[in-house]
Amino acid sequence: MRIPERIARIAPFLAMEVMERGQALERGGKSVLHLEVGEPDLDPPPAALEACRRALLEGRTNYTDSRGLPELREAIARDKQARSGVALDAERVIVSNGTSPALLLLFSALLEAGDEVIVPAPHYPCYPNFVRFCGGQPVFVPTRAAEGFVLDPDAVRAALSPRTRAIVLGTPANPTGAIQPREVLQELVALGVALICDEIYDGLVYDGARCVSALEVADADAEVFVLDGFSKRYAMTGFRLGYAIAPPAALRTLQILQQNLFISANEFVQHAGIAALREGTASVEAARRAYSRRRTLLLDGLRELGFVIPVTPAGAFYILADARAFAADSVALATRLLERAGVGAAPGLDFGAAAEGFLRFSYAQPEAVLREALKRMRPVLAELQN
Numbered sequence: 533m534r535i536p537e538r539i540a541r542i543a544p545f546l547a548m549e550v551m552e553r554g555q556a557l558e559r560g561g562k563s564v565l566h567l568e569v570g571e572p573d574l575d576p577p578p579a580a581l582e583a584c585r586r587a588l589l590e591g592r593t594n595y596t597d598s599r600g601l602p603e604l605r606e607a608i609a610r611d612k613q614a615r616s617g618v619a620l621d622a623e624r625v626i627v628s629n630g631t632s633p634a635l636l637l638l639f640s641a642l643l644e645a646g647d648e649v650i651v652p653a654p655h656y657p658c659y660p661n662f663v664r665f666c667g668g669q670p671v672f673v674p675t676r677a678a679e680g681f682v683l684d685p686d687a688v689r690a691a692l693s694p695r696t697r698a699i700v701l702g703t704p705a706n707p708t709g710a711i712q713p714r715e716v717l718q719e720l721v722a723l724g725v726a727l728i729c730d731e732i733y734d735g736l737v738y739d740g741a742r743c744v745s746a747l748e749v750a751d752a753d754a755e756v757f758v759l760d761g762f763s764k765r766y767a768m769t770g771f772r773l774g775y776a777i778a779p780p781a782a783l784r785t786l787q788i789l790q791q792n793l794f795i796s797a798n799e800f801v802q803h804a805g806i807a808a809l810r811e812g813t814a815s816v817e818a819a820r821r822a823y824s825r826r827r828t829l830l831l832d833g834l835r836e837l838g839f840v841i842p843v844t845p846a847g848a849f850y851i852l853a854d855a856r857a858f859a860a861d862s863v864a865l866a867t868r869l870l871e872r873a874g875v876g877a878a879p880g881l882d883f884g885a886a887a888e889g890f891l892r893f894s895y896a897q898p899e900a901v902l903r904e905a906l907k908r909m910r911p912v913l914a915e916l917q918n
């Protein structure tokens with residue numbers, strides 16, 4: 533089979549590869565603790581489950597308006613408005629089968645072949661791959677632990693070229709947990725290229741931190757796109773529900789793409805989304821408090837094992853740990869931990885060359901699992917330190 537060149541350049545999603553290998557080991561009878569994927573162990577809000585069940589039984593199993601049910605778009609606009617303090621017209625919301633398809637819509641709408649997209653490194657693995665898939669070229673701008681993984685707008689300015697079409701970033705970010713300050717977002721918007729701000733971890737923040745939304749620093753018609761979804765805050769990964777908030781000038785193009793590529797998000801899942809927004813606030817707050825406790829447990833435990841954690845993550849549910857005391861090759865180290873300790877960790881290489889030598893651990897797991905993982909890793913790591 534002949535693979536198109538732009539597809540051949542897409543790297544495997546290493547965290548998923550570790551998960552799939554771990555599941556194969558489990559099928560063979562081995563116990564595996566999954567700290568590699570960003571998959572909350574908590575349950576979705578009960579109201580969302582009930583609304584989904586009811587919607588299925590009532591036959592809400594059809595296509596909907598490609599942009600989403602009006603009631604859901606209204607609820608999303610109200611929710612985002614409550615979190616950001618910015619008035620938001622529901623017409624600007626496009627509902628999708630997860631944040632990932634929304635990213636695909638945006639890059640499809642924005643990129644000509646050869647256009648460049650600035651991607652801060654370390655980065656969510658899929659960003660550069662979506663860019664490549666749409667014929668674009670990722671341009672990486674490093675962020676440094678010493679600066680809390682905050683993006684330097686001057687470094688972004690230096691990376692701009694006549695082909696630069698967009699900047700894509702996450703805040704709070706996967707894998708660093710960093711929150712981009714308001715001034716940084718303001719400077720990025722002023723650069724005159726489209727800003728795509730992935731806010732899927734908004735709300736999962738600790739120690740009193742607050743995540744500034746890109747909506748707060750831009751006019752409604754600026755080329756600013758915000759992505760968000762239900763996977764993380766509401767522990768609804770498998771429902772596949774997310775959305776983009778776009779400027780009015782882009783809406784028709786995104787609607788046409790959505791009609792053609794995905795038609796619409798699942799109707800019964802959209803009803804679960806409405807219920808989550810209406811009645812899920814307590815579940816989100818309980819999740820945030822649980823993650824906060826787990827974050828402390830895992831930070832202390834990993835440091836005690838000899839990992840160096842240069843930045844305490846302010847949000848999301850990951851710890852990016854420097855593992856160079858044990859090995860330079862993050863894929864080899866993750867493989868060893870999986871095979872020998874039965875502990876899944878995402879190799880730093882997944883997040884770009886800048887994170888090679890690091891491992892990313894997810895603390896979206898019960899405290900007992902985190903404790904057991906730390907216990908299991910100790911002897912395997914001790915061998916490597918000698």
Ligand SMILES: Cc1ncc(COP(=O)(O)O)c(C=O)c1O
Binds near residue numbers: 629706761773
């Ligand atoms: C930063 C970031 N964006 C997007 C996604 C994908 O989210 P969804 O489940 O909504 O497709 C993830 C999942 O891990 C993520 O970490």
